[in-house]
Amino acid sequence: MNSLSQKKRKTIRFFHIHSTFIDILKYLAVIFAMVWLISSGTQKLGYNWQWYRVPKYIYTFKDGRLGAGPLIHGLMVTFQVSGISLLLSFAIGLIAALFRLSDSLAARLLARCYLETIRNTPLMVQLFFIYFVLGPVLDIDRFLSAVLALSIFEGAYASEIFRAGIISIQKGQWEAAYSLGLSPVDTYRRIILPQAIRRILPPLTSQGISLIKDSALVSIIAVYDLTMQGQVIISETFLTFELWFTIAAIYLAITVTLSVLVNFLEDHLRVLG
Amino acid sequence: MQDKQFGDYIITVDNINKTFSNGVVALSDFTTHIRRSEVVVVIGPSGSGKSTFLRCLNGLEDIDSGAIVVDGIPLDDNRKNRLEIRKEVGMVFQQFNLFPHMTVRDNINLAQQLVRKKTRADATEMTMDLLKKVNITEKADAFPAQLSGGQQQRVAIARALAMMPKVMLFDEATSALDPEMIGEVLEVMKTLAREGMTMVVVTHEMGFAREVSDWVIFMEAGKIVEGGTAEHFFSNPQEERTRVFLNQILT
Numbered sequence: 001m002n003s004l005s006q007k008k009r010k011t012i013r014f015f016h017i018h019s020t021f022i023d024i025l026k027y028l029a030v031i032f033a034m035v036w037l038i039s040s041g042t043q044k045l046g047y048n049w050q051w052y053r054v055p056k057y058i059y060t061f062k063d064g065r066l067g068a069g070p071l072i073h074g075l076m077v078t079f080q081v082s083g084i085s086l087l088l089s090f091a092i093g094l095i096a097a098l099f100r101l102s103d104s105l106a107a108r109l110l111a112r113c114y115l116e117t118i119r120n121t122p123l124m125v126q127l128f129f130i131y132f133v134l135g136p137v138l139d140i141d142r143f144l145s146a147v148l149a150l151s152i153f154e155g156a157y158a159s160e161i162f163r164a165g166i167i168s169i170q171k172g173q174w175e176a177a178y179s180l181g182l183s184p185v186d187t188y189r190r191i192i193l194p195q196a197i198r199r200i201l202p203p204l205t206s207q208g209i210s211l212i213k214d215s216a217l218v219s220i221i222a223v224y225d226l227t228m229q230g231q232v233i234i235s236e237t238f239l240t241f242e243l244w245f246t247i248a249a250i251y252l253a254i255t256v257t258l259s260v261l262v263n264f265l266e267d268h269l270r271v272l273g
Numbered sequence: 274m275q276d277k278q279f280g281d282y283i284i285t286v287d288n289i290n291k292t293f294s295n296g297v298v299a300l301s302d303f304t305t306h307i308r309r310s311e312v313v314v315v316i317g318p319s320g321s322g323k324s325t326f327l328r329c330l331n332g333l334e335d336i337d338s339g340a341i342v343v344d345g346i347p348l349d350d351n352r353k354n355r356l357e358i359r360k361e362v363g364m365v366f367q368q369f370n371l372f373p374h375m376t377v378r379d380n381i382n383l384a385q386q387l388v389r390k391k392t393r394a395d396a397t398e399m400t401m402d403l404l405k406k407v408n409i410t411e412k413a414d415a416f417p418a419q420l421s422g423g424q425q426q427r428v429a430i431a432r433a434l435a436m437m438p439k440v441m442l443f444d445e446a447t448s449a450l451d452p453e454m455i456g457e458v459l460e461v462m463k464t465l466a467r468e469g470m471t472m473v474v475v476t477h478e479m480g481f482a483r484e485v486s487d488w489v490i491f492m493e494a495g496k497i498v499e500g501g502t503a504e505h506f507f508s509n510p511q512e513e514r515t516r517v518f519l520n521q522i523l524t
Contacts, residue, residue, distance in 0.1 A: 170368075172366060172368050172370035173370060173372065175364075176370035176432075179331055179363065180363075180383070180388065180433070181359040181384060182384060182387060183387075190387070195373065
């Protein structure tokens with residue numbers, strides 16, 4: 001009896017180790033297959049990899065001093081566009097969510113129209129509309145057009161996230177705040193939003209990451225962001241694969257950093273309450 | 274309790290009606306007058322409208338018709354009146370409804386600072402006094418989730434008292450508690466009653482009703498079936514329905 005169960009346990013352990021081993025093998029096989037696919041594909045293309053030409057577009061080294069290359073200049077523009085748009089889109093999203101939840105029919109209707117219009121039309125069309133139609137009327141340059149279009153577009157999605165977070169807070173919280181005499185503004189500011197933000201941090205992060213990636217689209221109105229700089233370099237050098245891989249890696253680095261930061265923030269907030 | 278001195282009428286409820294949007298009649302032609310320092314216990318089967326009555330008193334539910342006046346202020350659409358009543362009427366909920374993202378101290382400080390415009394130091398002073406009163410001083414820096422149900426409810430009572438209300442409403446304050454914690458919350462409520470707080474209490478705790486109530490209201494289907502002193506109510510109920518209910522609940 002005893003020996004049997006021991007044998008059984010050994011078998012189980014064997015299979016456990018065995019399956020982990022198989023998993024690693026599978027993983028390596030997939031990676032190997034991908035590398036082989038890309039390398040054989042590019043071989044068939046007859047592509048001539050010239051990675052050594054890429055670094056000078058990232059940084060320059062002149063007179064013994066390190067300087068930023070065009071890609072870093074573009075990255076800075078991407079940071080500016082995304083950063084400002086991120087703040088603006090969350091502000092717009094929050095306001096639209098509050099409008100949606102307000103007692104006023106006009107406010108609700110306005111927020112609803114905004115959401116449906118923006119969510120159901122392509123960002124590219126909105127960019128063109130703001131830059132070519134509103135731009136001359138309001139006298140705004142391409143950078144501002146880009147920021148405005150991104151903020152308004154992402155704000156629509158953010159508003160749904162905010163709304164979901166706000167209505168997820170139990171009715172009892174509102175009632176407690178009401179019975180203590182708190183004003184609606186104080187109730188939102190001190191009771192509802194602090195709790196809602198904690199809950200919506202994960203989807204809000206996804207939204208932020210989307211925004212950073214969508215910011216690549218501003219290159220179509222010739223804002224010299226990371227993507228636009230890349231396109232310019234490619235058209236001059238034909239380093240198509242090298243640069244697109246580099247640019248993708250830079251975007252990946254930004255978005256992964258953002259994810260990690262928010263994860264850290266989430267853990268910190270969870271401890272607090 | 275019998276020789277307690279009552280003041281003038283602090284709450285007058287005249288002919289109020291309330292029908293929910295799903296067609297359920299919660300209150301029908303409901304009238305009652307409550308004097309200062311009176312402890313009124315409202316009992317009745319579930320769905321009889323007792324919680325709705327309580328929630329109408331501070332405007333958490335709107336009435337369809339009738340009139341409610343609290344301490345001379347009519348509870349109407351006027352925002353200022355409504356705010357004044359919300360400040361003067363404290364409420365304790367079945368589910369405690371503490372703010373989970375704040376410490377016990379901040380829970381109690383919050384309305385003092387935001388509504389009564391006190392400084393943090395002044396608010397904290399009162400908060401600590403109140404925590405002493407509800408026997409829970411050592412938990413000032415704890416978060417609600419770290420407290421037992423009984424402790425949370427005592428904090429909730431302290432939070433309501435911090436506004437120095439003239440009336441306290443208790444909406445089944447002990448119904449969500451484990452049996453061994455009901456006593457500690459009832460004890461705090463009894464202390465308040467003895468100190469002369471005007472209280473309207475919806476409860477199933479007949480012992481509390483018998484011991485501290487000055488007036489008991491038995492409700493059914495949105496109406497008062499019978500009202501009377503605790504003595505009269507428990508020893509000699511007049512209505513058949515009251516007798517049936519008391520038999521059910523006391524056995």
